[in-house]
Amino acid sequence: MQVKTQEKMTEKIKKLIELQNIDSKLSAIEKSKGNLPYIVNDLTDEINENNSEIAGLENLKSELENSLKESKSTIESSRIMLEKYKNQRNMVTNNKEYEALIKEIEFREELVVDEEQNIKTLTENIVKNSSILEVKTRSASEKVQLLNEKKNQLKEKLSETAEEQKILEEKRNNLVAKIDKHLYNLYERIYGSKGQVAVVPANEGHCGGCFTVLPSQKLSELKRADSIVQCDACSRILFYEIKDAN
Ligand SMILES: [Zn+2]
Structure with missing residues (x-):
């Protein structure tokens, strides 16, 4: 049961990270204009x-x-x-x-x-x-x-x-359709207000966005991975970075 919840949470976070990647590519295109x-x-x-x-x-x-x-x-x-x-x-x-x-x-x-x-x-x-x-x-x-x-x-x-933008927008639409509305709204709110970075890693015990040291309670919440965990200081959504196993 616990493992399934964790997998679900990991999937949710993965989708948000993917969304953030697409959004930063789209804003780079916008900036190039x-x-x-x-x-x-x-x-x-x-x-x-x-x-x-x-x-x-x-x-x-x-x-x-x-x-x-x-x-x-x-x-x-x-x-x-x-x-x-x-x-x-x-x-x-x-x-x-x-x-x-x-x-x-x-x-x-x-x-x-x-x-x-x-x-x-x-x-x-x-x-x-x-x-x-x-x-x-x-x-x-x-x-x-x-x-x-x-x-x-x-x-x-x-x-x-144009071509790249079109592909990215299609990808984004497909992805957004798979994300809970509530979570998507949270992401949008943070992305818009926090310098276009809404989802950050918390590997080193601190928030990867504002670098505030995370209290042990936050870290255990992150480890349990059964809910969305946000940094208390900057509200960004935290995740444990999934490192490549070499
Ligand atoms: Zn933070």
């Missing part, structure tokens, strides 16, 4: 942001150009009217009509002055907007170029490791 995945993500975000800024600037550009057109046509029509009013002014016979015409003429002349000022401001804004648009567009196209370079580098890296 370096910053590329982050760079690609960041650049993609920056380009999207840039593009929406450019769209805004282009909207503004057409709004400004429309306003400019409107101002110009207001001036043009006002000038035609002014000419007409001035001709009429020479032909009016009574004061009332004369005063009304003068008012119209004054109104139109003021309008022309206002619209000329408007055109000046609009033209300045159009120039300003164009230069910002030009800078943004250039920077966007530089970023797109850089993104393509980085994407290609990442693609190259991925193709170097």
Whole structure:
């Protein structure tokens, strides 16, 4: 009975060690990609942001150009009217009509002055907007170029490791299916928080992870091998290393 429990425990530990080996290979692959995945993500975000800024600037550009057109046509029509009013002014016979015409003429002349000022401001804004648009567009196209370079580098890296990664992931899935959920969760928790080392040997009487000396009670628990034994100091799962018999 005792022997069977020990065998079971040894099997469980062996699976965890195997899982840890696979996980460290997978993280080595991940590391070999370096910053590329982050760079690609960041650049993609920056380009999207840039593009929406450019769209805004282009909207503004057409709004400004429309306003400019409107101002110009207001001036043009006002000038035609002014000419007409001035001709009429020479032909009016009574004061009332004369005063009304003068008012119209004054109104139109003021309008022309206002619209000329408007055109000046609009033209300045159009120039300003164009230069910002030009800078943004250039920077966007530089970023797109850089993104393509980085994407290609990442693609190259991925193709170097894709096959190995796929095999490891399949192995990992098969293995995880054979590990108790509770134990797997424990492993994951420790692996994630303890520098990607969750299962450590305890051969020399100390924890192989944090090197804390293990109390004799821990050592006898380990020898009994009927339960999962964790280091009190670092929580890592302990095992007696199975040495090759030479
Ligand atoms: Zn420890």
